[in-house]
Amino acid sequence: MTAADAGASPAGAEVELCAFRVGGEDYAVDVMRVREVLPPPPVTPVPRAPPFVEGVVHLRGEVIPVVDVRERFGLPIIPPTRRTRLLVVKVADRHLGLVVDEVREVLRLPRCALRPAPLLGSTGPRFFVGACGGDAPAGGGPVRLLLDVRALLEPVSPGEREAVRAQARAARGA
Amino acid sequence: MDSAEDRDSAERDGTAPGPAEGAPADPVPLPAGLARALEAPAAEPRFVTWRPGSDAREVPVSPSAPAEDAGEAARAEPDDPLAGFFYRPDEQVPTLLALGPAPARSERPGGAAGGARQEFLAFRLGAETYAVEMARVREVLRAPPVTEVPRAPEGVLGVITVRGDVVAVFDPRHALGLAGAVRPGGRIVIVDGGEGACGLLVDAVESVVRLPAGSLEAPPRGGGLPPDCLVGVGRDRERLFTVLDVAALLRRGGAEGSARDGR
Numbered sequence: 001m002t003a004a005d006a007g008a009s010p011a012g013a014e015v016e017l018c019a020f021r022v023g024g025e026d027y028a029v030d031v032m033r034v035r036e037v038l039p040p041p042p043v044t045p046v047p048r049a050p051p052f053v054e055g056v057v058h059l060r061g062e063v064i065p066v067v068d069v070r071e072r073f074g075l076p077i078i079p080p081t082r083r084t085r086l087l088v089v090k091v092a093d094r095h096l097g098l099v100v101d102e103v104r105e106v107l108r109l110p111r112c113a114l115r116p117a118p119l120l121g122s123t124g125p126r127f128f129v130g131a132c133g134g135d136a137p138a139g140g141g142p143v144r145l146l147l148d149v150r151a152l153l154e155p156v157s158p159g160e161r162e163a164v165r166a167q168a169r170a171a172r173g174a
Numbered sequence: 175m176d177s178a179e180d181r182d183s184a185e186r187d188g189t190a191p192g193p194a195e196g197a198p199a200d201p202v203p204l205p206a207g208l209a210r211a212l213e214a215p216a217a218e219p220r221f222v223t224w225r226p227g228s229d230a231r232e233v234p235v236s237p238s239a240p241a242e243d244a245g246e247a248a249r250a251e252p253d254d255p256l257a258g259f260f261y262r263p264d265e266q267v268p269t270l271l272a273l274g275p276a277p278a279r280s281e282r283p284g285g286a287a288g289g290a291r292q293e294f295l296a297f298r299l300g301a302e303t304y305a306v307e308m309a310r311v312r313e314v315l316r317a318p319p320v321t322e323v324p325r326a327p328e329g330v331l332g333v334i335t336v337r338g339d340v341v342a343v344f345d346p347r348h349a350l351g352l353a354g355a356v357r358p359g360g361r362i363v364i365v366d367g368g369e370g371a372c373g374l375l376v377d378a379v380e381s382v383v384r385l386p387a388g389s390l391e392a393p394p395r396g397g398g399l400p401p402d403c404l405v406g407v408g409r410d411r412e413r414l415f416t417v418l419d420v421a422a423l424l425r426r427g428g429a430e431g432s433a434r435d436g437r
Contacts, residue, residue, distance in 0.1 A: 031337060032260065050272045061382040092263070129256055155272070
């Protein structure tokens with residue numbers, strides 16, 4: 001952490017989020033996680049990969065595992081459109097590719113515009129840690145669920161798809 | 175700090191066109207919004223991205239203040255439900271192990287691990303193929319419309335915005351003294367210019383070539399290309415490509431234009 005990263009007064013501090021869409025819903029991740037956005041290269045399936053990994057892509061000599069977010073959230077799979085993108089994100093010291101329907105924009109919001117989602121106490125990964133936008137005076141724009149990318153790496157648990165829908169509802173209503 | 179974190183800091187700090195800050199006589203005039211932001215009185219804290227743990231200190235810290243105290247407070251993370259949402263290079267994610275061992279390709283800007291093989295990104299300018307060291311390449315984009323910056327050095331085509339960051343775009347043809355106009359529909363290769371990210375506008379990106387270390391041949395002399403920009407000549411199957419030095423290219427792109435203007 002550098003001096004520039006810490007110590008700003010909380011109310012005035014701002015965060016930048018990268019907003020994207022999957023299955024008609026809006027989501028956002030920390031822009032510092034985003035390494036690159038590009039039209040999706042062909043995904044090579046990998047035998048014996050964990051179920052949430054669709055395969056890998058080769059990007060300038062690097063092999064990046066790919067998660068299809070629609071698939072993980074239990075949404076119907078559609079053929080890629082002109083707007084489909086591969087969102088390459090950083091998790092610790094590794095990279096992960098997320099296939100999303102559309103990458104919209106980078107938003108700059110005050111930290112206080114991000115609302116934590118209520119804990120539902122369900123087992124399984126917690127994908128949505130909060131939300132922003134909607135009717136919040138500082139946010140504006142559609143309600144966007146804050147996606148915890150690390151949760152995409154957790155093993156698929158039974159009943160996950162219903163839990164995801166419940167989490168999304170709860171986070172949106174926060 | 176580990177070098178991955180250094181690189182990330184450099185990525186985030188390199189918003190203004192790098193070489194322009196070092197230009198001797200005629201600095202590139204920045205876009206109006208940037209100029210205003212930089213002229214803000216020093217007492218005001220600059221825009222800082224909130225990081226988890228920064229709530230621990232109320233006093234705003236200016237970028238020139240010593241880092242030790244701020245670092246201590248930042249690391250004492252409060253119980254914040256959104257903390258994991260934000261990226262930290264040192265975050266602990268045990269589930270990453272499910273993805274298998276980390277890929278062998280090194281992330282460090284130092285280049286190939288152990289000097290075993292070196293990777294280059296080959297691209298085309300007109301009919302010829304050139305390349306730059308892969309370690310310096312951040313990403314490749316389809317060239318969006320470049321916003322011109324008035325009174326910029328000749329080698330600077332303008333700026334583009336990449337996910338909110340302003341990146342200067344250079345014309346490598348100008349730095350190399352090549353004839354030929356900039357064609358639409360090219361690609362921009364974002365490279366690490368030492369002081370931040372810069373873009374090079376090229377006609378097409380071809381491939382990544384991996385060569386054993388030391389297999390570059392010496393560049394031909396008297397070939398018409400400025401010698402400081404040439405690292406060597408590599409061979410990929412039947413094709414030869416000229417490896418360029420990114421730092422030298424950017425220096426030429428930024429400085430030579432001012433010299434030509436006679437200022």
